[in-house]
Amino acid sequence: MALHLPSPFQAKMKSLLGSNFDDFMNSYHESPHAGIRVNTLKISNEQFREISPFALEPVPWCPTGYYVEDGARPGRHPYYHAGLYYIQEPSAMSPVELLDVQPGDRVLDLCAAPGGKSTQIAAKLGGQGVLISNDLNPDRTKALAKNLEMCGVRNAIVLNEQPDRIAEAFPAYFDKILVDAPCSGEGMFRKDESMLKYWEASSPLVFAEMQRDILRSAANMLAPGGTMVYSTCTFSPEENEGMIAAFLEEHPEFSVIPIDASFGFASGETAWLQRHGLAMSEALREQIAGTGRLWPHKVRGEGHFVAVLAKEGEVNRDEEPRSLPHVNGQMTGGEAALAATSRQEGNNSRKSKAELKAARHGHKDRNRKEAAGSRGSGKGAQAFAGDLGPFMEFIHERLRVDLQGHVVVYGSQIYISALPEKERLSQLKTVRPGWYAGQLKSGRFVPGHPLAVALKAEEAARHVNLSSADGEAVRYLKGETLTVDEERIICHPGIETKGYVLVCIDGYSAGWGKWQAGMLKNEYPVGWRWTSV
Numbered sequence: 001m002a003l004h005l006p007s008p009f010q011a012k013m014k015s016l017l018g019s020n021f022d023d024f025m026n027s028y029h030e031s032p033h034a035g036i037r038v039n040t041l042k043i044s045n046e047q048f049r050e051i052s053p054f055a056l057e058p059v060p061w062c063p064t065g066y067y068v069e070d071g072a073r074p075g076r077h078p079y080y081h082a083g084l085y086y087i088q089e090p091s092a093m094s095p096v097e098l099l100d101v102q103p104g105d106r107v108l109d110l111c112a113a114p115g116g117k118s119t120q121i122a123a124k125l126g127g128q129g130v131l132i133s134n135d136l137n138p139d140r141t142k143a144l145a146k147n148l149e150m151c152g153v154r155n156a157i158v159l160n161e162q163p164d165r166i167a168e169a170f171p172a173y174f175d176k177i178l179v180d181a182p183c184s185g186e187g188m189f190r191k192d193e194s195m196l197k198y199w200e201a202s203s204p205l206v207f208a209e210m211q212r213d214i215l216r217s218a219a220n221m222l223a224p225g226g227t228m229v230y231s232t233c234t235f236s237p238e239e240n241e242g243m244i245a246a247f248l249e250e251h252p253e254f255s256v257i258p259i260d261a262s263f264g265f266a267s268g269e270t271a272w273l274q275r276h277g278l279a280m281s282e283a284l285r286e287q288i289a290g291t292g293r294l295w296p297h298k299v300r301g302e303g304h305f306v307a308v309l310a311k312e313g314e315v316n317r318d319e320e321p322r323s324l325p326h327v328n329g330q331m332t333g334g335e336a337a338l339a340a341t342s343r344q345e346g347n348n349s350r351k352s353k354a355e356l357k358a359a360r361h362g363h364k365d366r367n368r369k370e371a372a373g374s375r376g377s378g379k380g381a382q383a384f385a386g387d388l389g390p391f392m393e394f395i396h397e398r399l400r401v402d403l404q405g406h407v408v409v410y411g412s413q414i415y416i417s418a419l420p421e422k423e424r425l426s427q428l429k430t431v432r433p434g435w436y437a438g439q440l441k442s443g444r445f446v447p448g449h450p451l452a453v454a455l456k457a458e459e460a461a462r463h464v465n466l467s468s469a470d471g472e473a474v475r476y477l478k479g480e481t482l483t484v485d486e487e488r489i490i491c492h493p494g495i496e497t498k499g500y501v502l503v504c505i506d507g508y509s510a511g512w513g514k515w516q517a518g519m520l521k522n523e524y525p526v527g528w529r530w531t532s533v
């Protein structure tokens with residue numbers, strides 16, 4: 001065996017697994033399983049299977065998940081950069097599948113970075129409802145925000161907060177909550193040997209303390225009738241079944257929804273805990289047996305634990321507002337007035353530039369006042385003393401999409417928020433208050449990269465298609481300026497070829513470019529570029 005597993009770990013696993021211990025140890029001779037999950041916000045599962053650059057083998061418990069062969073290097077294909085899939089360990093796909101997220105749900109992913117499960121939740125929401133993705137570690141929230149942006153997520157908010165502070169702002173709010181808890185990571189030793197460095201026999205108890213606090217806050221935030229999934233990537237019963245047993249004793253309003261054993265998931269372990277002094281009633285033991293274990297010697301994936309918890313009560317979707325205004329139809333204050341002049345026959349109606357300008361200037365003062373009022377949308381939001389007109393103009397003239405949400409302004413940065421009550425964020429450290437639309441600079445609107453990546457080709461007034469096959473897409477992703485003939489710029493009727501163009505790879509949006517006189521200036525952000533050969 002290549003891995004040196006600490007002896008106290010081995011001894012504990014032997015006492016947990018009994019006669020299965022040898023099978024478990026043999027699993028360390030196998031390579032970890034590499035997986036990708038199709039991002040259905042960008043491409044359907046069926047379409048991806050048709051164009052996949054890799055051989056795909058389905059992950060049984062995730063309809064959009066696939067095993068890819070060793071050496072496939074999915075991170076080195078332009079489709080990855082266009083957000084067509086997310087690279088995810090197969091067992092890690094199970095918690096979100098069990099959470100049963102539905103379009104329109106309000107979902108909280110409480111320990112979310114770097115975002116594997118958040119991007120999976122977002123795909124299930126299909127752009128409807130809202131996802132709040134939080135992580136306590138500020139550096140990791142950067143990766144979280146980037147991954148959500150790369151996957152073209154429009155309805156997420158990224159927080160960097162303590163769970164109890166979020167609970168103050170969102171009591172009994174969410175339909176679904178995922179607690180993918182920080183844990184001792186024992187299930188990941190095969191995949192990531194470096195995890196071994198941090199492991200100590202006492203680690204499970206240290207993490208158990210944190211997990212208990214996180215779960216308490218999560219319980220307060222779940223709406224009656226809501227569902228919560230608790231997951232870890234560790235084997236220690238103290239962090240898994242023991243945690244759920246303590247939680248159920250403290251929260252009798254919760255019960256375990258038993259996990260279906262059909263994919264090779266095993267029942268939760270109760271005997272070890274009972275042998276180690278945890279008294280359990282028969283009713284509690286039965287509930288705990290309904291939690292699930294993904295053992296590396298039983299499924300093709302790393303070690304995981306999953307518990308699905310239901311909160312008693314009726315789901316009441318009418319209690320609080322869920323609908324969002326149309327950004328390009330009836331925004332707040334100045335924008336609303338602006339939109340009122342331009343809204344006639346549905347979302348695609350267009351006003352002339354002169355009309356839009358006149359409307360904009362006529363309501364400049366109200367515009368200012370309203371935007372300044374958006375200060376409450378999270379810490380860091382500043383008064384905005386400018387004119388949102390250039391942004392409104394851009395979405396009216398350059399996009400063909402019905403944007404829904406609240407416009408939130410941080411300094412000169414503009415976001416579109418899917419949270420119906422944006423004031424709930426006022427006391428929270430907000431990394432992204434919504435979908436980043438772009439920035440106002442010297443009276444102009446500069447569209448942001450996340451705006452581009454979440455658009456479909458036909459939603460931009462102009463787009464150009466690069467092929468993944470001939471190296472052009474990679475050159476774009478590396479930041480090069482490209483020579484592109486005018487005939488290749490696909491424009492909506494009445495739109496000239498010069499200016500911002502949505503750059504697509506084989507039809508899927510990847511970023512912005514600016515076209516002029518046969519040259520496509522590269523607007524792919526520096527920090528996102530394809531760096532190695």
Ligand SMILES: C[S@@+](CC[C@H](N)C(=O)[O-])C[C@H]1O[C@@H](n2cnc3c(N)ncnc32)[C@H](O)[C@@H]1O
Nearest residue numbers: 111112113114115116117135136137180181182
């Ligand atoms: C298992 S990882 C999450 C992986 C993530 N769900 C995914 O699928 O990509 C656990 C995360 O919990 C975060 N964390 C640790 N303590 C936390 C706390 N008290 N509240 C929220 N997040 C916490 C860590 O920074 C870490 O990113």
